[in-house]
Amino acid sequence: MIRTDTAVIGGGAAGLMAAITAAGSGASTLVIEHMDRVARKLPSTGNGKCNYTNALQGVSFYRGEDPAFVMPVFAQFGLPETLAFFQELGIRPKERNGYYYPSSGQASSIPEVLCMEARYRKVSIVTSCVIRHIRKRRDGFEILTDGAAYFAKTVIFATGLLAAPKTGSDGSAFPLIASLGHHFVEVVPALVQLETGQKILKGAAGVRTEASLTLQIPPGEDVADVFPERGELQLTEYGISGIPVFQISRYAARALAQKKQVSVEINFAPWALKEELYELIGQRFGRYARGKTSAEAMTGLFDRKLNAVLLKEAGIGGSFPAEKVGAAQRRKLCAKIRHLRVEIVNTKGFSSAQACAGGVDTAELYAGTMESRLLPGLYFAGEVVDIDGACGGYNLQWAWSSGYVAGRHAALRACGKPDPGSGQKYNDLQKKKAGET
Ligand SMILES: Cc1cc2nc3c(=O)[nH]c(=O)nc-3n(C[C@H](O)[C@H](O)[C@H](O)COP(=O)(O)OP(=O)(O)OC[C@H]3O[C@@H](n4cnc5c(N)ncnc54)[C@H](O)[C@@H]3O)c2cc1C
Numbered sequence: 001m002i003r004t005d006t007a008v009i010g011g012g013a014a015g016l017m018a019a020i021t022a023a024g025s026g027a028s029t030l031v032i033e034h035m036d037r038v039a040r041k042l043p044s045t046g047n048g049k050c051n052y053t054n055a056l057q058g059v060s061f062y063r064g065e066d067p068a069f070v071m072p073v074f075a076q077f078g079l080p081e082t083l084a085f086f087q088e089l090g091i092r093p094k095e096r097n098g099y100y101y102p103s104s105g106q107a108s109s110i111p112e113v114l115c116m117e118a119r120y121r122k123v124s125i126v127t128s129c130v131i132r133h134i135r136k137r138r139d140g141f142e143i144l145t146d147g148a149a150y151f152a153k154t155v156i157f158a159t160g161l162l163a164a165p166k167t168g169s170d171g172s173a174f175p176l177i178a179s180l181g182h183h184f185v186e187v188v189p190a191l192v193q194l195e196t197g198q199k200i201l202k203g204a205a206g207v208r209t210e211a212s213l214t215l216q217i218p219p220g221e222d223v224a225d226v227f228p229e230r231g232e233l234q235l236t237e238y239g240i241s242g243i244p245v246f247q248i249s250r251y252a253a254r255a256l257a258q259k260k261q262v263s264v265e266i267n268f269a270p271w272a273l274k275e276e277l278y279e280l281i282g283q284r285f286g287r288y289a290r291g292k293t294s295a296e297a298m299t300g301l302f303d304r305k306l307n308a309v310l311l312k313e314a315g316i317g318g319s320f321p322a323e324k325v326g327a328a329q330r331r332k333l334c335a336k337i338r339h340l341r342v343e344i345v346n347t348k349g350f351s352s353a354q355a356c357a358g359g360v361d362t363a364e365l366y367a368g369t370m371e372s373r374l375l376p377g378l379y380f381a382g383e384v385v386d387i388d389g390a391c392g393g394y395n396l397q398w399a400w401s402s403g404y405v406a407g408r409h410a411a412l413r414a415c416g417k418p419d420p421g422s423g424q425k426y427n428d429l430q431k432k433k434a435g436e437t
Helices: 013-024 042-048 067-076 079-089 109-120 174-179 200-204 243-257 274-284 294-298 304-313 327-338 394-414 424-433
Strands: 002-009 029-032 093-096 099-102 124-126 131-137 140-145 149-157 184-190 194-196 208-216 229-235 239-241 262-267 340-347 355-360 378-380
Touching: 002 013, 002 140, 002 394, 013 029, 013 109, 013 149, 013 394, 029 149, 042 109, 067 394, 079 093, 079 109, 079 394, 131 174, 149 394, 174 184, 184 243, 194 243, 200 304, 200 340, 208 243, 229 243, 239 243, 239 340, 243 262, 243 340, 243 355, 274 327, 294 304, 304 327, 327 340, 378 394
Parallel strands: 002 029, 002 149, 029 124, 149 378
Antiparallel strands: 093 099, 131 140, 140 149, 184 355, 194 239, 194 340, 208 229, 208 262, 229 239, 262 340
């Protein structure tokens, strides 16, 4: 049996961060990765540029059953520590509208520097290694793989959930985690495209336009606290995509999983008040009509394909003379521009998702250390935990921060060093809230 202080299961963003931190804190550290190499997801992040954090931070960018769980984690390793950590490893930050990327313009720089640092810290990395069982022993954990058997004083699960499973996060760790007594909040895709039931938008496939979106569950009841979301909307053959869609998608996915009716109301003119839009349409179909058809009167307002969809929805023929469109029809056209409702029937699924919502229940973890409340010596980091971030570098920030905290505290325990137990105060508060003592 090969012995180590700390074993990290999963060599993605959170796992590599945890391993580097644990090794840097004095623990002999092993990463067990079931793919042929570590960090297969990172090179495709941020459209190949890796948006590794964001200048704007706060609990409002994180979701889960208990989003405040992130606070003691970020208090130990937040944005300044992340920027400093990567700068020391060689990543020069390039900031655009608060989004941070490596100045190399290559996402692959991030896993490259992480692997160099892991090598420098003498982290052992075993790849193509499938874990069969993991058992708690009195002073640690026995990990049986299809190759060697390992004994680790502390274990960190950083296995991700189900987003982009081809990169390795395929759910194969779920039974191992469950066998240790932990429970999952149901896992659904997040940061994902949405499929619409109707054919309304098909005619405008390929159009990218500014819009604001309001998720409605069930129809008529807005989820008022987080929406509407404004940004560049992409209309596609199957439905809707783009950053504002990603931002609302985890709520849509959760509601769909609960068999609720889900729809999205699109406002294609978020830049105009209701009366301003009516005046604009009034001019185009009145004073400035100049013998134009209705399609011609809309030219220059939205993409031609989108104009045709909106006119059709308002019941106005494209070749109908613009000046003959009456007040009621103009109002209907304005209503369609501001409130086009599309029914959502599905997400594009885990294979297209950039992240997942759900995961290991945070009520079973200490936020200050990322340690299990059920089994001392067992830790979790990254997406596998029931915390997901908004689009914009927040999921990687969570991976770095929770990886650091899990790695540090797992190493302290494994090496028998005193652990100041950061965040204990928060944990105690949580306990009090739950009426435990
Ligand atoms: C296309 C795409 C673009 C993205 N862009 C961004 C972005 O720009 N900014 C941002 O913040 N976030 C982005 N994300 C999200 C971000 O990449 C993830 O949230 C983050 O990588 C999660 O890190 P993790 O280490 O927790 O999990 P993962 O990166 O999923 O790593 C899990 C690791 O565990 C391994 N593993 C799984 N099961 C086992 C097992 N049973 N045994 C051993 N090993 C196992 C996997 O092979 C993998 O190496 C993007 C995601 C995708 C898919």
